[in-house]
Amino acid sequence: MTFTIRTKLYAGFGIVLLIMAGIGLINWRNTRILVTESTRLYDNGETQSAVTLAAEKSERVQMVLLVVAVIAGGSVATLLTSNLGRQVRRIMDTFHHINQADYTARVEVVSKDELGTMATSLNAVLDHTLTLMLQSQQERDSMQASIMKLLEEVTDVAEGDLTLEAEVTEDATGVLADSFNYMIQQLRGVVARVQETTLEV
Numbered sequence: 525m526t527f528t529i530r531t532k533l534y535a536g537f538g539i540v541l542l543i544m545a546g547i548g549l550i551n552w553r554n555t556r557i558l559v560t561e562s563t564r565l566y567d568n569g570e571t572q573s574a575v576t577l578a579a580e581k582s583e584r585v586q587m588v589l590l591v592v593a594v595i596a597g598g599s600v601a602t603l604l605t606s607n608l609g610r611q612v613r614r615i616m617d618t619f620h621h622i623n624q625a626d627y628t629a630r631v632e633v634v635s636k637d638e639l640g641t642m643a644t645s646l647n648a649v650l651d652h653t654l655t656l657m658l659q660s661q662q663e664r665d666s667m668q669a670s671i672m673k674l675l676e677e678v679t680d681v682a683e684g685d686l687t688l689e690a691e692v693t694e695d696a697t698g699v700l701a702d703s704f705n706y707m708i709q710q711l712r713g714v715v716a717r718v719q720e721t722t723l724e725v
Contacts, residue, residue, distance in 0.1 A: 530638050531609065536604045543596045547589045558582040611639040615646065627654050670697040678704060684713050 614632045621629030630650060631643040674697050677690040686708060690701035 529639065532604055532607070532637065536600045539600050539647055540597045543563050543593055550589055554582045554585050566702065605634060611635040611637075611643060615639070618646070618650075622650070627657065653714060669694060670695050673697075674701055674704070677697055677701075686715065 567646045577637050611634050614634060616666045618629050618631045626646045627650070633647075635643075670693060674690055677688060681687050681704075689705045689708065692698050692705065
């Protein structure tokens with residue numbers, strides 16, 4: 525069964541309220557007993573010390589109940605905050621790793637509440653982001669290889685070999701190669717006309 529953070533908090537407050545109500549009832553009962561006992565002792569002609577002893581006994585019981593209430597309330601609060609804090613710490617640790625360029629870091633999901641759902645969603649976003657980063661790196665490497673190949677082909681033309689043509693590919697450098705080939709074709713035509721003119725002269 526999955527409990528939301530709100531449900532956990534309401535349950536915790538409910539437990540604390542039940543404990544406080546129980547202490548209140550026990551305190552009310554002890555006060556009634558003290559009043560009854562004091563009245564009985566007074567009616568029997570007992571001294572003030574017997575009434576004081578009954579009051580001290582009631583005070584001790586109330587002190588024990590207060591300590592029990594504080595321990596129980598503290599335990600409930602600690603339990604609730606440790607469950608919430610544990611998942612928050614896992615999320616913060618993951619953000620720290622990502623900040624240190626560890627893009628493979630993922631959140632360990634330790635709760636089944638909204639924070640656990642958030643951790644699961646964060647993991648999915650990180651997976652998608654890493655996939656995009658790797659894809660972008662591959663595309664950049666492919667582009668760089670295509671540019672280097674085109675530069676090698678252009679270098680031969682720069683040395684005077686107008687018979688070469690650059691390979692036209694489907695990537696972004698294909699358009700450049702096609703334009704380069706058109707320019708070389710036009711340059712061949714210009715060179716041919718210059719040679720014809722030279723022969724005529």
